[in-house]
Amino acid sequence: MKLGTYIIKRIFLMVIVMLGVATIVFFITRVIPADPVGAILGGNAPIERVDEMRHQLGLDKPITLQFIDYIKGIVHADFGISLKSNRPVLKDIINYFPATIELAIASMIFAVVVGVVLGVYSAIYRNKPIDHFSRIFSILGVSMPVFWLGLLLLLLFYYHLDLLPGGGRNSLFIFSPRITGLLLLDSIIAGDWIAFWDGLSHIILPAFVLGYASAASIARIMRASMLDILRQDFIRTAKSKGLSKRVVIYRHALKNALIPVVTIIGLSFGSLLSGAVLTETIFSWPGLGRYIVNALLVLDYPAVTGGTLFIAFVYSLANLVVDISYAALDPRMRV
Amino acid sequence: MLNTVKNIGQKEKIKLFLEQRKPIIEDWKHTYYLWKSTPLAMIGTVIIFIFLTIAIFAPLLTSYSPTEQFMEERLLSPSSQHIFGTDQYGRDIFSRVVYGARVEVWIIFIVSIISVMIGIIVGITAGYFGGAVDEILMRITDMFLAFPRLILAMVLTAVLGPNLTNTMIAISLVDWTVYARLGRAEAMKVKSQPYIEAIRAVGAKDLRIIAFHVLPMSISPVIVQLTLRMGTIILTAAGLGFLGLGAQPPTPEWGAIVSDGRNYLVNQWWISTFPGMAIAFVVLGFNLLGDGIRDILDPRLRR
Amino acid sequence: MQKVRGDLLNISKLKVVFYTYRGIIKALNGVELWMNKGERLGIVGETGCGKSVTALSIMGLIEQPGEIMEGDILFGDKLLTSMQETSLINIRGKEISMIFQEPNAALNPVMKVGFQIAESISKVKNKKIGKEVYVEVRRMLEIAGLDWERTINLYPHELSGGMAQRVMIAMALSSNPKLLIADEPTSALDVTIQAQILELLDELVKKFGNAVILITHNMGVAAEFCDKMAVMYAGNMVEYARTTNIFENPHHPYTRGLLKAVPKIGRTDELQSIPGIVPDLVNPPSGCRFHPRCKHAMDICRKDFPPLVEIKSDHYVACYLYGKEDIQNANS
Numbered sequence: 006m007k008l009g010t011y012i013i014k015r016i017f018l019m020v021i022v023m024l025g026v027a028t029i030v031f032f033i034t035r036v037i038p039a040d041p042v043g044a045i046l047g048g049n050a051p052i053e054r055v056d057e058m059r060h061q062l063g064l065d066k067p068i069t070l071q072f073i074d075y076i077k078g079i080v081h082a083d084f085g086i087s088l089k090s091n092r093p094v095l096k097d098i099i100n101y102f103p104a105t106i107e108l109a110i111a112s113m114i115f116a117v118v119v120g121v122v123l124g125v126y127s128a129i130y131r132n133k134p135i136d137h138f139s140r141i142f143s144i145l146g147v148s149m150p151v152f153w154l155g156l157l158l159l160l161l162f163y164y165h166l167d168l169l170p171g172g173g174r175n176s177l178f179i180f181s182p183r184i185t186g187l188l189l190l191d192s193i194i195a196g197d198w199i200a201f202w203d204g205l206s207h208i209i210l211p212a213f214v215l216g217y218a219s220a221a222s223i224a225r226i227m228r229a230s231m232l233d234i235l236r237q238d239f240i241r242t243a244k245s246k247g248l249s250k251r252v253v254i255y256r257h258a259l260k261n262a263l264i265p266v267v268t269i270i271g272l273s274f275g276s277l278l279s280g281a282v283l284t285e286t287i288f289s290w291p292g293l294g295r296y297i298v299n300a301l302l303v304l305d306y307p308a309v310t311g312g313t314l315f316i317a318f319v320y321s322l323a324n325l326v327v328d329i330s331y332a333a334l335d336p337r338m339r340v
Numbered sequence: 341m342l343n344t345v346k347n348i349g350q351k352e353k354i355k356l357f358l359e360q361r362k363p364i365i366e367d368w369k370h371t372y373y374l375w376k377s378t379p380l381a382m383i384g385t386v387i388i389f390i391f392l393t394i395a396i397f398a399p400l401l402t403s404y405s406p407t408e409q410f411m412e413e414r415l416l417s418p419s420s421q422h423i424f425g426t427d428q429y430g431r432d433i434f435s436r437v438v439y440g441a442r443v444e445v446w447i448i449f450i451v452s453i454i455s456v457m458i459g460i461i462v463g464i465t466a467g468y469f470g471g472a473v474d475e476i477l478m479r480i481t482d483m484f485l486a487f488p489r490l491i492l493a494m495v496l497t498a499v500l501g502p503n504l505t506n507t508m509i510a511i512s513l514v515d516w517t518v519y520a521r522l523g524r525a526e527a528m529k530v531k532s533q534p535y536i537e538a539i540r541a542v543g544a545k546d547l548r549i550i551a552f553h554v555l556p557m558s559i560s561p562v563i564v565q566l567t568l569r570m571g572t573i574i575l576t577a578a579g580l581g582f583l584g585l586g587a588q589p590p591t592p593e594w595g596a597i598v599s600d601g602r603n604y605l606v607n608q609w610w611i612s613t614f615p616g617m618a619i620a621f622v623v624l625g626f627n628l629l630g631d632g633i634r635d636i637l638d639p640r641l642r643r
Numbered sequence: 644m645q646k647v648r649g650d651l652l653n654i655s656k657l658k659v660v661f662y663t664y665r666g667i668i669k670a671l672n673g674v675e676l677w678m679n680k681g682e683r684l685g686i687v688g689e690t691g692c693g694k695s696v697t698a699l700s701i702m703g704l705i706e707q708p709g710e711i712m713e714g715d716i717l718f719g720d721k722l723l724t725s726m727q728e729t730s731l732i733n734i735r736g737k738e739i740s741m742i743f744q745e746p747n748a749a750l751n752p753v754m755k756v757g758f759q760i761a762e763s764i765s766k767v768k769n770k771k772i773g774k775e776v777y778v779e780v781r782r783m784l785e786i787a788g789l790d791w792e793r794t795i796n797l798y799p800h801e802l803s804g805g806m807a808q809r810v811m812i813a814m815a816l817s818s819n820p821k822l823l824i825a826d827e828p829t830s831a832l833d834v835t836i837q838a839q840i841l842e843l844l845d846e847l848v849k850k851f852g853n854a855v856i857l858i859t860h861n862m863g864v865a866a867e868f869c870d871k872m873a874v875m876y877a878g879n880m881v882e883y884a885r886t887t888n889i890f891e892n893p894h895h896p897y898t899r900g901l902l903k904a905v906p907k908i909g910r911t912d913e914l915q916s917i918p919g920i921v922p923d924l925v926n927p928p929s930g931c932r933f934h935p936r937c938k939h940a941m942d943i944c945r946k947d948f949p950p951l952v953e954i955k956s957d958h959y960v961a962c963y964l965y966g967k968e969d970i971q972n973a974n975s
Contacts, residue, residue: 018482025483030495037499144631148624150575152582153598153616156605164606238748245702246763246814247736250728260753279490283579297491298583301498313487313495321486336753336798377664 011332019321024076026317031075034310035068045088045304061086062306084311089303094311097296102315103186104174105292108284109277111189111208112216116277117270119220121263124227128235128262129254139224146221151280155214155287162210170207172289175200211288215280219273226269231262264335271327275320374636381632387625395441404432406439407590415608425610427600433611436592437618443593444622447508447577448570454512456519456562463523464554468531468546478524481517489514493576494585502580504587511576515569522565526558564633571626578619594619647717649677651822651854652701657714659696659705666925670696672878672932673714675951678871680821683848683855685865685886687901688875689921694858697875698824701856702741703731719821737767740815744827746807750799756807757795760784760814767818779817787813788843805836812843819851826858841868862905866890871957874898877922877932880951884958894960896937931962939964 038044042058059065062085063074078084084094127139163171170176174188182195189208192200234240235258243257282294289295293312300308358365375381394401404422410430418425424433466477484492496510530536530553539549578595580586587593589600594615601611647653659671671693678684686694699705701716703723716723718739723731743749750759758772760780765772768779777795784791787809799807808828815823825844829837845868848855859865865872865886872889874882874897882895893899900917919936922928928935934944943949943963951961 021479022482022486025479026486029483029487033495033499144624144627145620148571148627149620150578150582150595150598150616150623152579152595153612153619156598156602156612156616160605160609238743238745239751241704242741242743242749242811243751243762244704245735245741247732247734247766248762249732257751257754261751264753275488278488279579282490282494283582286583294491298494298585301494301585304498309495309498313491316491317487320488334753337800 008329008332012329015325015328019325022321023318026321027076027079027314030310030313030317031072034306035064035071035075041304041306045306058088061088079314084314085307087300087308088305089300089308094307097308098293098311098315099186101291101293101296104188104290105278105281105285105294106319107187107189108208108211108215108290108292109274109281110187111212112219112277112280113270113274115212115216116219116223116273119216120223121227121266123220123224124266125231125254125259125262127224127228128231131232136228139228143221143224146217147225149217151214151218152283152287154217155211155284158210158214159287169210172207172287174204174207174291176203176207211284211290214287215277215284218280219277222273222276223266223269227262227266230265231258234258234262237261260334264331267327267331267334271324274323274327278316278320371636375632378632378635380628381636384625384628384630384632387621388629391441391622391625392445394438395445398438398442401438402432402435404435406431406436406592415604417608418610424614425608427597427608427611428604431590433597433614436597437594437615440592440594440597440615440618441622443504443587443591444574444577447504447511447593448573450508451511451515451573451577452566452570454509455515456566458512458516459519459521460523460555460558460562462516463520463525464527464550464558466520467524467527468550468554470528470531474524477520481520484514484517487514490576490579494580494583497580497585502585502588504591504593507577507580507586510580511573514576515573518565518569519562522561523558526561527554530554530557564637567626567633568630571623571630574619574623574626647677649679649682651678651680651682651719653677653715653717654697654701655715655717657697657700657716658712659693659700660710660712662708662710663925668924669927670709670878670924671700671714672927673948674875674878674880676873676880676883678854678856681852681854682871683857683869685869685872686856686858686875687860687862687865687872690860691877691921691924692875693878694860694875695826698741698826698856698858701822701824702735702739703728704735736763736820737818738820739822739824740818740820741824741826742808742811742815742828745831746804746811746828747799747802749811750802750807752799755796755798756802756810757784757791760810760817763814764817783813783817784810786816786847789813803836804832805840808832808836808840809843812840812847816847816851816853820853822854822856823848824856824858827860828857829864830859830861837864844868862901874901877927878924879932879948879961881933881961882959883951884955888955888958892958894954894958894965895933895962896939896964897933900936 034041042055042062042064043050046055046058056065063071066074082095084098086092087094087097090097123139123142127136130136159171162169182191182197182200184191184194188204189201192198192204240253240258243253248257278294281292282298284290285292285295286298293316297309297312297316299305300312375385408431410426413422413426413430414428416422416426416430422432422434424437426432427436462477462481466474493507493510493514496513497506500506500509527550536549536553539553574594577586577593578598581593581595582599584596584599587596589596597615598612598619601608601613601615604611654674654676657671657674657676658669661668661670674693674697676684676686676697686697688694696705696709700711701718701723703726705711711724714724718734721734723734726734750756757777757780760783761772761776764770764779764783765776768776770776780795781791784794789806789809794802794806794810799810802810811828828844829840832840841864844855855868857865857868869886872882872884872886873880874889874895876897882889882893882898884892889898890902893902897917900915903915904917906914917936922932922935928945930946931937931940931944931949934940937944941963949961949963951959952965953959954965
């Protein structure tokens with residue numbers, strides 16, 4: 006089976022890229038900063054304190070040795086101790102990541118459903134009201150800054166209408182069970198419906214804000230792809246067979262039109278992770294994006310390194326999955 | 341050939357010149373026609389024109405300084421005096437937004453130049469020489485693409501030191517990959533043309549072929565892509581500014597101004613709202629123009 | 644009311660336009676066409692003369708930005724041009740089937756070919772796609788000269804052009820339609836494969852007795868396959884006759900020109916092309932659309948379009964050079 010070879014090749018490639026990613030991160034965090042410790046502690050720190058921190062960060066070793074230690078650490082998933090929280094960075098990541106992935110998944114679901122539906126109807130009813138609506142929706146979605154939209158919606162739905170909570174993953178006195186770390190999933194598993202509804206009301210706004218831009222770009226691609234497919238010869242064949250419009254569109258056109266959209270979903274995941282940084286900041290969402298930003302603001306190098314590497318890893322993994330499903334979806338790819 | 345040109349009069353020369361360029365002129369006319377019949381592209385052009393005009397004539401549009409603080413006039417709501425109101429330091433928001441346009445134009449300009457330069461050099465080298473060079477350069481490009489854009493840019497600015505210059509450097513270091521791929525594709529296309537074979541046969545050097553044949557061919561796709569990316573550049577810069585990892589106060593960068601107003605959102609909504617609106621407006625302009633260009637270049641429409 | 648000249652299909656005064664940014668393309672300019680049950684009609688003409696548009700009009704598949712402006716298409720006793728989409732669906736694929744020029748592109752790339760044939764059969768027999776339908780799929784593949792075991796689970800990109808066209812034929816004939824429209828069915832194939840496909844069509848149509856419209860720009864293919872031929876030029880039917888009559892006694896200057904451009908073994912006279920180019924259908928020539936290229940053009944040709952007149956039994960021409968009496972008869 007050729008698909009198997011493709012997958013192995015693709016995984017091999019990902020390992021190489023991840024090594025490169027690690028090198029880039031090393032370069033950024035260890036080679037570029039001239040005096041990282043000075044920047045962290047300020048100019049007047051006592052010399053012993055500076056030396057102590059240099060030792061703690063491993064900066065007293067030659068750079069090649071630092072690199073070897075660094076790679077070794079990554080292979081063992083050991084990113085060092087966070088300067089700020091004084092805990093292993095890996096523990097922090099495990100702690101914060103579920104919130105991010107839950108938000109990303111919720112946004113993705115929203116983006117794919119809205120994007121695909123709008124794109125398909127936009128193409129079928131080209132130049133009709135639904136198409137105009139969808140195009141305006143899309144162009145606004147890719148134009149509005151995520152953080153600004155978030156702030157305005159917060160102002161409207163939280164401060165003025167008081168319909169939705171103002172931030173965080175759950176309310177103060179509602180404790181949800183922790184099994185997978187995905188709050189909504191956990192509360193379903195535990196059958197805790199109060200926690201579930203509470204979590205849901207918290208995630209609606211951030212998921213919408215984060216997913217809107219992706220929904221917009223998916224709708225755009227979906228529309229273009231669908232229009233392209235509807236012009237193809239095989240659609241004419243399907244019609245000439247006397248198939249109903251519904252069957253022609255949903256059975257013959259949609260599957261073909263979705264193939265390029267799958268790639269966009271992979272790329273959207275990258276902008277979702279980028280956007281998550283902003284969304285998490287606005288909605289006080291305790292996720293990895295906010296963790297990295299906070300680490301960056303105080304130059305907590307181990308946390309920055311670990312968090313960035315982890316995000317890049319997740320993104321690459323998502324693209325791997327997307328590429329493989331692309332290959333699986335399109336029979337032409339399997340030759 | 342030279343003689344015949346010499347012997348004819350000035351008028352004929354001009355006529356001949358126009359005659360020879362007729363296809364190009366026709367093409368431009370056609371492009372203009374398509375642009376005119378694409379209203380969205382026109383709206384986009386108008387928005388960008390307004391944006392540039394505001395940036396150029398900023399001092400004429402407002403009498404307030406964008407950075408000077410007037411504590412006795414702090415947090416004033418929009419009025420005829422301050423049409424967008426004032427912030428917590430008594431600075432006129434309208435003036436900050438207007439001068440902010442200059443900052444954004446500057447960012448777009450610098451980022452475009454740096455990222456196109458890096459990207460084109462990497463891309464053309466990879467595409468023209470192929471083989472191992474191509475493989476290595478493209479894997480490096482993949483490595484940069486493995487990061488979500490904003491996250492890489494934000495780590496870079498934080499480490500370099502958050503300020504306007506480093507913001508521009510960081511965004512360029514993230515954005516060059518786009519042009520690398522474009523340049524590579526173009527170089528590969530040109531390289532395989534028969535006339536390049538012919539030029540090489542008469543002894544042209546690689547550098548000469550790249551400079552006079554490959555580079556000119558890459559210009560127009562790069563410019564198109566550049567227009568499409570400008571909106572994203574603003575959004576990234578504003579995102580960094582908002583997080584406090586980009587341009588620092590008192591620089592009137594739009595994202596940073598939105599961030600200034602965050603804590604006053606409930607009672608002084610105007611501080612965050614207007615600069616955000618400016619971002620959305622300008623990015624919308626670039627997106628509309630980009631969409632229009634895409635439509636105009638669509639061969640199906642062009643036929 | 645138009646007279647009914649064929650007992651299967653009657654097209655009268657068919658006008659089709661396409662709206663584009665360049666202007667309105669007047670693709671069909673009052674086409675007249677008719678045929679009888681079991682007959683084989685060839686439609687010939689240069690690219691862009693309206694052959695395919697005529698076929699799509701019969702199928703009811705003229706869509707935005709195209710539109711049927713006027714004219715009737717009578718199929719049996721059904722007036723297709725006034726039927727709703729919901730009832731047209733029951734004619735397409737059931738009573739009229741169609742095969743296309745690019746067989747590989749005409750099949751859905753993400754579906755197995757067996758399923759695509761099954762879809763047709765399930766529609767005609769009104770049965771859910773299942774075992775029973777697939778028995779029929781196998782039978783059709785065999786009839787089309789394919790090894791069903793080898794082909795039924797293949798995707799279109801795994802088929803050669805010839806095999807894909809066989810699949811298309813299997814699909815089109817699975818309903819045993821009254822009329823099969825073949826739009827340039829062999830043009831995209833290798834010469835040797837062309838002959839095979841044509842033979843297969845010939846054999847099957849003989850067996851099932853379907854009427855066929857064969858659209859082609861290749862006079863040779865039409866001569867071999869068709870009983871009658873219709874010559875089209877720039878959106879009009881200009882000559883209609885038995886194939887032998889077209890070849891032995893062509894009347895319209897355009898038909899003559901076409902025949903002079905066909906290479907033949909043993910031909911001694913010089914091969915000639917028709918001077919001029921196919922007219923721009925946004926701004927078509929006035930009167931007879933052929934007049935700018937016609938060396939016999941008269942004043943009247945520039946003013947009015949010549950009506951189609953029967954100059955001999957079963958031989959119609961639209962040209963002012965012929966049958967003046969008939970024109971007068973037609974006008975009075």
